[in-house]
Amino acid sequence: MAGSDSTAVPVLGAGPDVxxxxxxxxxxxxxxxxxxxxxxAVSEIAPLRTEEPLTVAGLEVxxxxxxxxxxxxxxxxxxxxxxxxxxLVLYLFGTPxxxxxxxxxxxLAIGALGAVVLIDVRRPExxxxxxxxxxxxxxxxxxxxxxxxxxxxxPAEEIQESLALPDHVPVLLCDARxxxxxxxxxxxxxxxxxxxxxxxxxxxx
Amino acid sequence: xxxxxxxxxxxxxxGGDEAGRLVxxxxxxxxxxxxxxxxxxxxxxxxxxxxxxxxxxxxxxxHNRILRLCARPLAVAEVAARLDLxxxxxxxxxxxxxxxxxxxxxxxxxxTGTPDLDLLAKVRDGLGRI
Numbered sequence: 299m300a301g302s303d304s305t306a307v308p309v310l311g312a313g314p315d316v317x318x319x320x321x322x323x324x325x326x327x328x329x330x331x332x333x334x335x336x337x338x339a340v341s342e343i344a345p346l347r348t349e350e351p352l353t354v355a356g357l358e359v360x361x362x363x364x365x366x367x368x369x370x371x372x373x374x375x376x377x378x379x380x381x382x383x384x385x386l387v388l389y390l391f392g393t394p395x396x397x398x399x400x401x402x403x404x405x406l407a408i409g410a411l412g413a414v415v416l417i418d419v420r421r422p423e424x425x426x427x428x429x430x431x432x433x434x435x436x437x438x439x440x441x442x443x444x445x446x447x448x449x450x451x452x453p454a455e456e457i458q459e460s461l462a463l464p465d466h467v468p469v470l471l472c473d474a475r476x477x478x479x480x481x482x483x484x485x486x487x488x489x490x491x492x493x494x495x496x497x498x499x500x501x502x503x
Numbered sequence: 504x505x506x507x508x509x510x511x512x513x514x515x516x517x518g519g520d521e522a523g524r525l526v527x528x529x530x531x532x533x534x535x536x537x538x539x540x541x542x543x544x545x546x547x548x549x550x551x552x553x554x555x556x557x558x559x560x561x562x563x564x565x566h567n568r569i570l571r572l573c574a575r576p577l578a579v580a581e582v583a584a585r586l587d588l589x590x591x592x593x594x595x596x597x598x599x600x601x602x603x604x605x606x607x608x609x610x611x612x613x614x615t616g617t618p619d620l621d622l623l624a625k626v627r628d629g630l631g632r633i
Binding site: 317318346348383388389406409410484491492495496498 | 544545546547548549550576578580581583584585588589590591607609611612613614615617618619620622623624625626627628629630631633
């Protein structure tokens with residue numbers, strides 16, 4: 299049976315022979331907006347990180363200012379896990395924050411239930427790329443304004459208007475450090491997905 | 504991230520892929536005869552086959568680390584993070600292990616198009632409990 303080395307590995311699924319179904323939600327937004335904080339707030343494990351080496355070819359030239367000698371870089375991916383039940387596990391992936399890693403989002407978006415776009419109302423433009431990406435790809439998303447130190451200078455309606463978001467994209471105010479707050483955001487996303495399914499299957503549509 | 508090469512023993516060389524390949528209990532995806540990197544997404548779960556097939560060649564040390572990690576089902580992303588190796592490197596090793604019949608791989612729940620309401624309700628309930 300399992301060796302003693304496996305004791306450090308958390309148990310997934312119903313048993314050694316039964317792998318659970320897995321689904322994922324993406325946590326996107328600009329650099330430093332609180333994506334990993336949010337993943338950590340709701341994940342049952344400390345956020346894990348994998349790093350992929352990339353060659354600089356294909357990256358925007360602007361990003362290489364001052365590092366002309368650098369031949370390769372790495373892109374980090376932080377993620378967490380929520381066990382929904384014995385047979386279902388939800389993974390949360392923080393998308394790489396810098397815009398130049400947009401090509402990573404393509405792979406990540408495949409098979410995702412949906413996405414949360416975190417914004418910092420002091421610099422919302424850093425999350426525009428994420429909003430554009432999910433709109434273009436038709437990936438359902440909600441927008442969550444992560445209040446700096448938990449403060450929210452603008453109401454959700456105002457943020458929705460200033461981002462020119464359609465009505466069916468909910469905007470929530472959240473504190474990415476708080477589990478309850480992040481859970482509300484994720485539930486709002488699932489509710490939106492459920493609404494989409496109901497709308498699409500209604501005869502009037 | 505270098506994988507220490509292990510010299511094959513005489514037995515491994517002559518014991519032979521060719522004979523073994525015919526009977527290896529592959530977990531096949533899409534009817535192909537060889538696993539490919541595309542079979543492993545970040546949330547594909549991998550599980551070590553226990554007991555390992557008799558004909559399997561002795562795994563290399565890095566492969567053994569993976570097998571110990573996935574004694575219970577574990578997502579590819581978690582294997583990579585726990586080994587502190589890039590996903591792309593881990594996937595290559597997982598291909599080897601799948602081909603050798605030492606692991607099984609379970610693809611993620613497909614959600615393209617309209618996800619089903621049962622699944623969404625289940626996720627919602629689960630989130631309510633955290």
